[in-house]
Amino acid sequence: MTDVFEEVEEEIRSERLKRLARTWLPVVGGILAVALVAALAWWGWQSFQTSQANKASVAYQRGIESLQSGDTTAAESAFAEAEKAGNGAYKALALQQRAGLAVQANRIPDAIKLFDDAAKADSDPMLADPARYKAALLLMDNGGTLADLEARLLPLTEDDRPMRPFAQEALGLTRLQFNKPAEAREQFVLLTLGQDVPESVRQRAQAAISMIDAGLVTGLAPIVAAQQLVPPPEPAAPTGPDGQPIDPRALEAARQAQAQAQAAGAN
Known part of the structure; x- marks a missing residue:
């Protein structure tokens, strides 16, 4: 009789496990699938951001070299390319460089707009505040209220x-x-x-x-x-609290690392 009772209990446990599996396995599988899709999407986005930052870096450096050689036309073209390809630091810096070229060409309204756009391109005060300040200086001399x-x-x-x-x-x-x-x-x-x-x-x-x-x-x-x-502070070489120049690539890398840490903490 003891063996019979044990067999019945075993069958009951087995049936319960089957019911639990039928109920929860689809849910667990769905959660894992969503997590996998999210991880792949994050990886794809990070790869895209890195690719765009590299393009912006190359274009920005080409603009600096054109400025140093006195070719303002080539510099404008390169900075416009860096602005389009980049985001965050590179976009803000490229817009500020374009604003500086507009000032040299006495296109003050264009320069003010470009400085304003640079301030909106990056939320970091180290990059945005110099642009806001320069726009205000231009307005001081050009009819600002x-x-x-x-x-x-x-x-x-x-x-x-x-x-x-x-x-x-x-x-x-x-x-x-x-x-x-x-x-x-x-x-x-x-x-x-x-x-x-x-x-x-x-x-x-x-x-x-x-x-x-x-x-x-x-x-x-x-x-x-x-x-x-x-x-x-020059837009081409923003400095940190220690007074040392900030490399835009290092700034972008630090932001990506912070975003990854926040995402890991959320998971």
């Missing part, structure tokens, strides 16, 4: 923004241009008290405060001219 200039510059003056002291100085000059010396003075005072302010910017801020206090508003033109001589 106070509201427009403040809207462009104020976000750049926030803490930890790479162009903060330059944007504060530009904001102060903008307010002087529109006959708002008290508001301008506030910006220049912040520059004299800031810890990470370049010494040349600090000295000009102190000079501007002295002129405002003395009522020498006519001294604005020399200050503006001096301010324009301060070179912001």
Whole structure:
């Protein structure tokens, strides 16, 4: 009798396992299939991104070489190719280079638009903020309104923004241009008290405060001219917090590694 009971129990367990298999195997198989498709899609996307970055790198380097040789036509063509092929860092840098060529050709509206497009091409402030700053400088000299200039510059003056002291100085000059010396003075005072302010910017801020206090508003033109001589970070060689140049390829690789880590964490 014991053997009979054991056989019955075994058959019951076997039947239960079969029912569980019929119920859950399709679900598990579907999940595995979805995971496989997602992994293949991610791999394909990463391969495509790498291929595009390589194309953009080659075109961008060709543009730099054309600039160095004085061939602006070839440089424009190469940077346009890098802009089209690349994304993120290369697209932002190529657009900024094209904007610089537009400035040289005195196509100021085109240059402002290209700088604006460069700022939108990459969310990293190290690349986007210099483009926003340069667009604001061009508007300062070409009929920009106070509201427009403040809207462009104020976000750049926030803490930890790479162009903060330059944007504060530009904001102060903008307010002087529109006959708002008290508001301008506030910006220049912040520059004299800031810890990470370049010494040349600090000295000009102190000079501007002295002129405002003395009522020498006519001294604005020399200050503006001096301010324009301060070179912001070059788009061709963005720098990190340690002051070392950032390689666009390394920047893109770091972003891809971060994205992969986030995807792995989600799984």
